[in-house]
Amino acid sequence: MSVDPKPGVLDLVREDLRDFGGYSSARTEALCGEIWLNANESPWANPADADGNSRRYPDPQPQALREKLAGLYGCDITRLLIGRGSDEAIDLLVRALCEPGRDAVVVTPPVFGMYAVCARLQNARLVEVPLVDDEAGFAPDFAAIADAALTNRAKLVFLCSPSNPTGGSIPLADVGALARKLEGRALVVVDEAYGEFSDVASAIGLIDRCSNIAVLRTLSKAHALAAARIGSLIADAGLIAVLRCCQAPYPVPAPCTELALAALTGAALARTRQRVETVKAARARLQTDLAALPSVVRVYPSQGNYLLVRFRDAETAFQALLSSGVVVRDQRSAPQLDDALRISIGTPEQNALVLDVLQRLDAGSRAVNA
Numbered sequence: 001m002s003v004d005p006k007p008g009v010l011d012l013v014r015e016d017l018r019d020f021g022g023y024s025s026a027r028t029e030a031l032c033g034e035i036w037l038n039a040n041e042s043p044w045a046n047p048a049d050a051d052g053n054s055r056r057y058p059d060p061q062p063q064a065l066r067e068k069l070a071g072l073y074g075c076d077i078t079r080l081l082i083g084r085g086s087d088e089a090i091d092l093l094v095r096a097l098c099e100p101g102r103d104a105v106v107v108t109p110p111v112f113g114m115y116a117v118c119a120r121l122q123n124a125r126l127v128e129v130p131l132v133d134d135e136a137g138f139a140p141d142f143a144a145i146a147d148a149a150l151t152n153r154a155k156l157v158f159l160c161s162p163s164n165p166t167g168g169s170i171p172l173a174d175v176g177a178l179a180r181k182l183e184g185r186a187l188v189v190v191d192e193a194y195g196e197f198s199d200v201a202s203a204i205g206l207i208d209r210c211s212n213i214a215v216l217r218t219l220s221k222a223h224a225l226a227a228a229r230i231g232s233l234i235a236d237a238g239l240i241a242v243l244r245c246c247q248a249p250y251p252v253p254a255p256c257t258e259l260a261l262a263a264l265t266g267a268a269l270a271r272t273r274q275r276v277e278t279v280k281a282a283r284a285r286l287q288t289d290l291a292a293l294p295s296v297v298r299v300y301p302s303q304g305n306y307l308l309v310r311f312r313d314a315e316t317a318f319q320a321l322l323s324s325g326v327v328v329r330d331q332r333s334a335p336q337l338d339d340a341l342r343i344s345i346g347t348p349e350q351n352a353l354v355l356d357v358l359q360r361l362d363a364g365s366r367a368v369n370a
């Protein structure tokens, strides 16, 4: 009697892409030589390129950076794909897994907008399972997510932890339980763009047991390298190999690799870790101080480097901050957030200014009411 093999994560890849080899670039052909005349590159460095590192096409997945990132995130190197920010990884996942016009993507609004944008571009149906706003803050409704994923034949479920903009982290047990329910049916993607600021451990450790979990990390937020566009997808090694074939031929620019490598060594990395602690402390202080203001209705607990704040009059708060030169994120067009602003944690001086502006606003409105 033959037993059908358990469906694996590769069964989630679009059928027409399963044996797709991608573009075979000059850099991927394993040849040896001293004089490289196979890629139509210039034999001379550009005069502006002092060290000459940009003359030739880069390694599509620079080995040294892959090793560093795998070490940083605590995963096997075969499970890590570097992309142009985690934004590219989101796009790759949607394109490689969702058949246009047929498959669906589950998201949990209010949440980061790129999942919906990528679904739209791929003509994948967007299934929304709203976060539930309760005493402890916004949280996903896991029973409803599993239900929606199964009934809509979703290939992807995007979870955001810590969630942007709501701030909550998702307990690992909930991620694991959801992944087990959706095994062979959907990939559960945990976007940990703000993972460095969270007290909840990374979901990367769950991939060993649940191959249908994928994790997104980035150097854009805690590591202060948003312009370098270095994001990582950590997932099943087979899935990573497939996605690599769907990616642009040279996705990681050499100057960005150099900058990232320098940022991930010794003193720079230690400084980054210190700054994460500084942000966490400032976040706690600002949360308390904002919650004490009469104009503030609610400050959500946050595991990220931002606070979601509900105001009695969000427009006035937004404009007051703006006229002091402080730009915060207006969340009022997001579902369930029609009175909310998202405020990033800045330097101590910047945080003090935010607080000062809002305190003066309250003092002003008291004077008017008196």
Ligand SMILES: *Cc1c(COP(=O)(O)O)cnc(C)c1O
Pocket: 084, 085, 086, 087, 088, 112, 160, 164, 191, 193, 217, 218, 219, 220, 221, 226, 229, 230, 231
């Ligand atoms: C900022 C952000 C990203 C984008 O990260 P990049 O690596 O810069 O593309 C991804 N997810 C969430 C939730 C974010 O807030």
